[in-house]
Amino acid sequence: MSDVKISIIMPVYKVEEYVGKAIESILSQTFTDYEFLIVDDGTPDRSGEICDAYAAKDSRIQVIHKENGGAPSARNTAIDMAKGKYVYFLDSDDWAEKTMLQDMYDMAEQHNAQLVVCGYYIDTYYGDKHLSEKIYVDDKVFTDAKSFREESYRYFDRNMLYTPWNKLYRLDYMREHGLYFPQTLWDDFPFNISYIRNVESVVVSTKAYYHFIRARAESETAAYRADMYEKREEEHGWMQDLYREWGVDNAPTQEMIARRYIERMVGCIANVTSSKCTLTGKQRRAEIRKMLHNPHVDATLKVANPHSKYMKIMLIPIRWKNTYLTWLESAVITFVKERNTKLFAKLKAGR
Structure with missing residues (x-):
């Protein structure tokens, strides 16, 4: 040795x-x-x-x-x-x-x-x-x-x-x-x-x-995580800080950061609509409402260019800031994910 x-x-x-x-x-x-x-x-x-x-x-x-x-x-x-x-x-x-x-x-x-x-x-x-x-x-x-x-x-x-x-x-x-x-x-x-x-x-x-x-x-990742949204916000901050420190702000980089943020926010919404989520229906909608009105959402939606039809569809009620439709859409997708992993993988392919 x-x-x-x-x-x-x-x-x-x-x-x-x-x-x-x-x-x-x-x-x-x-x-x-x-x-x-x-x-x-x-x-x-x-x-x-x-x-x-x-x-x-x-x-x-x-x-x-x-x-x-x-x-x-x-x-x-x-x-x-x-x-x-x-x-x-x-x-x-x-x-x-x-x-x-x-x-x-x-x-x-x-x-x-x-x-x-x-x-x-x-x-x-x-x-x-x-x-x-x-x-x-x-x-x-x-x-x-x-x-x-x-x-x-x-x-x-x-x-x-x-x-x-x-x-x-x-x-x-x-x-x-x-x-x-x-x-x-x-x-x-x-x-x-x-x-x-x-x-x-x-x-x-x-x-x-x-x-x-x-x-x-x-x-393993299917489990509900109460702190997922806070962790994703923290990650977004890390990414922004890294490129700010590097002095890199070209358009492709900014688009990647924005798309990455909005895709992960969709995941945070799915976390709240999961069958394993311990929140009440009222609390779930309140969490989704809080996410939709985060200033980062408007800023990233202006720059992000989602690749897949799945993500483009998921973002429609988010752009409208419609809490109920966002909750409903995510609940349907989460239902599919939990019962048909193969179909879900096809839906989000190319994200």
């Missing part, structure tokens, strides 16, 4: 049905100069035991058992222990194709990159069938901060910059800037914003290796 090139970090919690495949996908990698730091985040099932069994057979695997503190805490524990030149983050219910680490390492070394960003697959399961969608952009190498900042909207737009598992990070850069995952809902986004804030050398690859399994993710 004296010549560790990549530190792979994977938090584990309640994934006994999936974690074996995630681990096997790393052990099958053509790249071998890594350490695999698995953090058992106080899981109550057999996930920790499964990881220990793999560690007993491969010295590159180290399992850290800790009290439950959430994925950010688990990742941060491993970051402090990491010895590699690069860091890769894996989710324990997904998997990676076998050439991923080698290809990402080669790209980073060839271009002395502080960040490598690759495509990925969204695998959505419907019973015994599944659909696989490749998310990617064209190859690009950035050697200065200015050019990356001016084109970064493209990568936010294709959902390439939000998650950690399609990226290879430089550990020395993380430590130089004191970067850790914050203890917050959707911690990936603020971590990545902090990481890209000062990067100068970035490699973007059209190749896709990582398989994000949507079936399990849908069940």
Whole structure:
């Protein structure tokens, strides 16, 4: 373990049905100069035991058992222990194709990159069938901060910059800037914003290796979150602050920020109309009314250019600031989502 090139970090919690495949996908990698730091985040099932069994057979695997503190805490524990030149983050219910680490390492070394960003697959399961969608952009190498900042909207737009598992990070850069995952809902986004804030050398690859399994993710994200709207407002502020700090205000960037905000507000309305929402009908409508009259709505609607028919239709009652129609429309869509995931995926395709 004296010549560790990549530190792979994977938090584990309640994934006994999936974690074996995630681990096997790393052990099958053509790249071998890594350490695999698995953090058992106080899981109550057999996930920790499964990881220990793999560690007993491969010295590159180290399992850290800790009290439950959430994925950010688990990742941060491993970051402090990491010895590699690069860091890769894996989710324990997904998997990676076998050439991923080698290809990402080669790209980073060839271009002395502080960040490598690759495509990925969204695998959505419907019973015994599944659909696989490749998310990617064209190859690009950035050697200065200015050019990356001016084109970064493209990568936010294709959902390439939000998650950690399609990226290879430089550990020395993380430590130089004191970067850790914050203890917050959707911690990936603020971590990545902090990481890209000062990067100068970035490699973007059209190749896709990582398989994000949507079936399990849908069940997790379907839960009602009372603070979702506040969190989305906070995210919007982070995005605005980032581009303001960068001094980037070109039209495509502003359109992306506006569309991103309005699309997520639609998601916040769906959160309120969910069958799992604990609010009364009166409280739900009051929440929707509050969202519709947020000054950000008028400002973003003037700039945003939604791509899909689904989103254009969803925005009609929002433009009218009609609380009842907005509630009714969202309630119907939420009903479809909760009972027919496949149909819902088709409705919002191309968003």
